[in-house]
Structure formats: C-alpha cells, structure tokens
Amino acid sequence: MIRSAAMAILLATSFATHASEEAHAKADPAKGKVVAETICVACHGADGNSMSSANPHLAGQVEQYIFKQLSNFKSVDGKPAARNNAIMAGMAAALSEEDMRNVAAWFSSQKLKPEAAKDESKIALGKTLWRQGDFKKGIPACAGCHGPAGAGLPAQYPRLAGQFADYTEAQLKAFRAEERANDPEKMMRMIAAKLSDVEIKAVADYAAGLR
Ligand code: HEC
Ligand code: HEC
Numbered sequence: 001m002i003r004s005a006a007m008a009i010l011l012a013t014s015f016a017t018h019a020s021e022e023a024h025a026k027a028d029p030a031k032g033k034v035v036a037e038t039i040c041v042a043c044h045g046a047d048g049n050s051m052s053s054a055n056p057h058l059a060g061q062v063e064q065y066i067f068k069q070l071s072n073f074k075s076v077d078g079k080p081a082a083r084n085n086a087i088m089a090g091m092a093a094a095l096s097e098e099d100m101r102n103v104a105a106w107f108s109s110q111k112l113k114p115e116a117a118k119d120e121s122k123i124a125l126g127k128t129l130w131r132q133g134d135f136k137k138g139i140p141a142c143a144g145c146h147g148p149a150g151a152g153l154p155a156q157y158p159r160l161a162g163q164f165a166d167y168t169e170a171q172l173k174a175f176r177a178e179e180r181a182n183d184p185e186k187m188m189r190m191i192a193a194k195l196s197d198v199e200i201k202a203v204a205d206y207a208a209g210l211r
Pocket of ligand 2: 056068129141142144145146156157159160168184187188
C-alpha cells in the first residue's frame with residue numbers, strides 16, 4: 001500500500017515535470033540567443049543588459065511580457081501597431097511569432113545587471129508610492145501589480161526593479177500622454193494620469209534601486 005502510494009506520487013510528479021517541460025519546449029532560448037546576437041545586440045546587448053538608458057534592459061524581464069511587447073510593436077494588416085515606436089516596429093517586422101517566443105525566452109533567462117537609485121532626496125517619496133500609493137490622489141501601490149521587490153509577475157506585469165530610471169520615467173510620461181496605449185484595461189494610463197513629474201521621477205529612481 002505504502003509502496004504503491006509512493007509510486008503514484010512519483011508518477012504524478014514525473015508527469016507534472018513532463019507537462020511543464022512540454023509547455024517550455026515551445027520556446028527555444030538557444031534559437032532566441034542567435035536572434036539576440038545577430039539583431040538585438042546593437043541596442044539591448046546580447047544578454048539583455050543594455051548600455052544606454054534609451055534602450056531598456058531585457059535581461060530577467062517577464063517572458064510573456066517581452067513576447068507581448070514584440071507583438072504590440074508589430075503592425076498587422078497595415079493597421080497602426082498597438083505600441084508605437086519606429087525603431088522597434090522595424091525590428092519586430094523582421095521577426096516571426098516563433099522568433100519572438102524564442103528571443104523572449106532567451107532574454108528572460110538572462111541575469112540582469114541592475115541599475116542603482118541615484119537621487120537620495122526623493123527615495124522616501126518613491127518608496128511610499130511604491131509600497132502604499134497615494135490614497136488621497138487615488139494612486140494604487142506599484143507593488144500591488146509589479147511585486148514588492150519589483151520583480152514583476154507573470155504573465156502580465158513587467159519587472160521594473162533595476163531598470164534604467166530614465167526609461168521608466170519616459171514610459172510613465174508616455175502612458176500619461178496616452179502616447180503609449182497598449183496597457184490592458186488602461187491600467188497604466190489611469191495611474192500615470194494621476195502622477196506629477198516629481199512623483200514620476202521619484203518612483204522611477206526608487207524602482208531602479210529595487211532588488
Ligand atoms: C536600433 C536599436 C534597437 C534594436 C536593434 C532593438 N531594439 Fe528593442 N528597443 C529599442 C528602443 C529604443 C526601445 C524603447 C522603445 C520605447 O521607448 O518605447 C526598445 C524596446 C524594446 C522592448 C520593450 C521593453 C519593455 O520594457 O517594454 C522589447 C521587448 C524589445 N525592445 C525587444 C527587442 C528585440 C527582441 C530585439 C532584437 C530582435 C530588439 N529589441 C532590437 C531599440 C532597439
Ligand atoms: C493594476 C496593476 C498595476 C499597478 C498598480 C501598476 N502597474 Fe505598471 N503596469 C501594469 C501592466 C499590466 C503593465 C504592462 C502594460 C503592457 O502590457 O504593455 C505595466 C507597465 C508598466 C511600465 C512599463 C514597463 C516597461 O518595461 O516598459 C511602467 C514603467 C510601470 N508599469 C510603472 C508603474 C508604477 C511606477 C506604478 C506605481 C505608481 C505602477 N506601474 C502600478 C500594471 C500595473
């Protein structure tokens with residue numbers, strides 16, 4: 001009895017491992033690495049650690065988020081892309097859906113060399129917004145969706161920890177101006193609309209220093 005129960009558990013776990021291996025087998029990070037080394041390397045680094053704050057870090061980013069953004073940069077049937085960026089539109093146009101899955105798996109599996117917070121004077125404001133939001137202004141805590149340590153939450157919520165503060169700031173301003181409008185249910189546009197320039201700078205800097 002005991003032996004067969006143990007056997008059943010063993011079988012169940014081996015099936016479970018198998019099933020999850022099969023789910024991952026769809027994306028091939030080794031093939032993604034080739035794409036990264038030939039195309040993305042110039043701006044994001046071959047391992048997703050970018051050298052310039054105009055180009056976001058992709059290392060350690062949530063896999064499904066990378067895939068979604070690549071799909072959003074792509075214009076389909078001549079319609080405007082869901083996320084408008086001239087440079088990335090050109091990049092995404094050259095990628096098949098399979099390439100996008102593979103390269104997302106590659107960058108997601110890489111180790112981020114994180115940025116640091118720089119502006120000591122605004123750390124307290126950034127930290128409060130991150131952890132508590134601002135109840136009076138109707139701003140929810142960033143931690144609620146992006147995670148207490150900013151690591152992101154698969155599948156929808158991107159990592160912000162260690163990202164360039166300048167990039168995070170630029171994206172928040174783009175959401176606020178509705179120039180970036182690919183966030184589901186307007187989640188980020190509604191939040192960014194309530195953030196001042198000072199709050200945006202503070203929370204972006206705080207996120208850069210999160211680990
Ligand atoms: C010529 C420079 C350049 C190259 C080459 C390039 N990118 Fe980008 N990428 C950018 C810029 C600039 C942005 C920021 C766009 C914005 O400000 O909205 C970006 C943004 C992204 C984002 C969004 C990240 C986020 O946090 O939302 C992803 C994903 C991405 N790139 C993937 C790739 C992949 C994969 C490749 C290779 C196939 C690639 N990029 C090649 C410049 C580049
Ligand atoms: C209700 C959930 C939710 C909350 C709360 C939230 N976010 Fe987001 N955020 C999202 C989602 C979802 C996305 C991805 C949008 C997409 O798919 O393009 C996102 C994307 C972002 C991005 C773009 C990241 C990139 O790599 O381009 C930034 C920056 C960001 N959020 C900052 C914040 C900050 C700062 C706060 C707190 C003031 C916050 N978010 C609170 C849901 C949330």
